[in-house]
Amino acid sequence: xxxxxxxxxxxxxxxxxxxxxxxxxxxxxxxxxxxxxxxxxxxxxxxxxxxxxxxxxxxxxxxxxxxxxxxxxxxxxxxxxxxxxxxxxxxxxxxxxxxxxxxxxxxxxxxxxxxxxxxxxxxxxxxxxxxxxxxxxxxxxxxxxxxxxxxxxxxxxxxxxxxxxxxxxxxxxxxxxxxxxxxxxxxxxxxxxxxxxxxxxxxxxxxxxxxxxxxxxxxxxxxxx
Amino acid sequence: xxxxxxxxxxxxxxxxxxxxxxxxxxxxxxxxxxxxxxxxxxxxxxxxxxxxxxxxxxxxxxxxxxxxxxxxxxxxxxxxxxxxxxxxxxxxxxxxxxxxxxxxxxxxxxxxxxxxxxxxxxxxxxxx
Numbered sequence: 215x216x217x218x219x220x221x222x223x224x225x226x227x228x229x230x231x232x233x234x235x236x237x238x239x240x241x242x243x244x245x246x247x248x249x250x251x252x253x254x255x256x257x258x259x260x261x262x263x264x265x266x267x268x269x270x271x272x273x274x275x276x277x278x279x280x281x282x283x284x285x286x287x288x289x290x291x292x293x294x295x296x297x298x299x300x301x302x303x304x305x306x307x308x309x310x311x312x313x314x315x316x317x318x319x320x321x322x323x324x325x326x327x328x329x330x331x332x333x334x335x336x337x338x339x340x341x342x343x344x345x346x347x348x349x350x351x352x353x354x355x356x357x358x359x360x361x362x363x364x365x366x367x368x369x370x371x372x373x374x375x376x377x378x379x380x381x382x383x384x385x386x387x388x389x390x391x392x393x394x395x396x397x398x399x400x401x402x403x404x405x406x407x408x409x410x411x412x413x414x415x416x417x418x419x420x421x422x423x424x425x426x427x428x429x430x431x432x433x434x435x436x437x438x439x
Numbered sequence: 440x441x442x443x444x445x446x447x448x449x450x451x452x453x454x455x456x457x458x459x460x461x462x463x464x465x466x467x468x469x470x471x472x473x474x475x476x477x478x479x480x481x482x483x484x485x486x487x488x489x490x491x492x493x494x495x496x497x498x499x500x501x502x503x504x505x506x507x508x509x510x511x512x513x514x515x516x517x518x519x520x521x522x523x524x525x526x527x528x529x530x531x532x533x534x535x536x537x538x539x540x541x542x543x544x545x546x547x548x549x550x551x552x553x554x555x556x557x558x559x560x561x562x563x564x565x566x567x
Contacts, residue, residue, distance in 0.1 A: 322456045330463070353467075353553055356460050360550040363457040367499065367528055411506040414537055415499050418528035418549070425530050427548055427555055433532055434546050437539045 231257060251283035290386050307376045315366045322362035329355035364418045371417045442567040444469040446492035449485060451476045451508065452526075453500040457549075461495060461526070464553050468560070469567070479503025483511060486518055493564065498527035498534070506541060513542040522563045526551065 234253045239245050258277040332352040339345035418424065425433075448470055450461045458475045465473050474489070476482035478500040486494075494512070496505035503511075505525055512518040525538050526547040535546055545559045561567060 319454075319456055323459075326456070326459055326463070333467075356463055357550070357552055359456055360460055363452075363454045363460075364528055364549060366454055366456075409504065409507065410510070411498075411504055411537065414506065414529060414531075414534050415504065416529060416531060416534075417499060419530055424548070425532075427551065430530060430535055430546055430548050433535050434539060437536060 247283055248287065251280050251287075254280040254283070290383065293383050306380065308373045308380075311369050311373045311376070315369055318362045318365055322359040325355055325359050329353075329359075367417045440565070442564045443492075444567065445472050446470070447489060448473045448493045448495065449476060449482060449491040450474070451479065451482045451494065451496035451500070451505060453477050453497065457497065457526075461556075464556050467553065468557055479505060479508030479511070482508050486512070486521075491521060493522050493524070493560075495524045495526055498525055498529045498538075506538065509538065509541050509543055524559060524563060526556075 231253060234256075235245060235250070238249055238253070242249075254276050258273050258280060329352040332348045332355075336345040336348035336352070339348070448465060450458055450465075450473060452458050452461070452475075458477075462473050462475070465471075474485060474491075476485050479496070480503040482494065482496065483503075485491075494508075496508055498505040505527065509523050509525070512521060512523065519542075522544045523542070524545045524547065525543050526549060527534070528549045530548045538546055544563045547555060547559050
């Protein structure tokens with residue numbers, strides 16, 4: 215077998231593949247990866263059983279590519295979280311985190327209600343050490359409740375990441391073609407508006423990394439108007 | 440000139456807990472005339488309905504951020520002179536610089552305490 219024979223076969227296969235893809239696009243308007251996998255499979259099977267060693271090798275490689283596409287599809291589909299289990303809708307990760315935010319908000323609300331009651335009692339006690347102590351304690355409770363704002367922001371950041379991952383998975387699923395029957399579509403929050411300060415929206419920094427108020431004051435005062 | 444503690448103040452934050460905390464702190468400082476908004480857009484609506492003497496706002500809100508609110512206010516003849524204090528978890532230097540360049544009067548990072556709020560408000564409004 216001459217060195218040009220495998221090249222001729224590759225060129226023929228390449229042309230055949232390209233022709234099939236063009237025909238498919240004309241018929242369907244778009245080509246899905248699933249379609250590419252099917253075409254590769256057909257090409258592999260169409261090679262003559264008595265083909266040369268080089269052709270057999272080529273056939274095997276094409277069959278491997280087709281199998282790879284099938285396996286990749288299965289893996290992508292396995293990433294889709296179930297939308298239903300035992301007949302009940304399954305909340306998404308974002309929905310579950312939303313519940314966390316609401317629960318912490320409720321807890322903080324209860325603490326602040328208590329703190330306000332303490333302030334009311336302190337007022338009735340007049341200018342006494344007990345009143346001052348109660349006021350101090352209630353202020354400490356209010357200060358502590360600011361945790362809910364910061365944890366809420368961190369959780370919201372995670373929720374957004376989950377939302378983006380879910381959108382990407384949905385796009386991959388659509389790209390790969392066959393959509394499972396129970397796939398409800400992407401849980402998209404819609405397109406995000408572009409904003410001038412998008413690059414400045416980082417949320418709370420990690421403990422130990424965030425500058426304290428004194429450092430912020432130094433920077434702020436040092437900036438000219 | 441003495442600070443009028445009856446001045447109308449608008450606080451802006453998308454977290455109810457934080458709105459409540461700030462409102463309580465302002466009350467303890469003697470400021471009782473406080474309204475709330477949940478984002479920049481909501482704040483602008485309220486600003487057009489009532490003349491506020493001070494805006495205290497978070498940064499990271501949707502659909503309109505505190506930074507966008509600040510810029511909008513500074514570009515509007517009606518609101519450009521209203522004092523604006525940012526209270527936010529955004530603590531990177533570029534945030535402070537951007538806010539200052541946009542015309543913020545002071546910048547508080549979360550978490551904060553009552554003393555910090557009082558000090559910053561006094562620097563903006565005068566001693567009280």
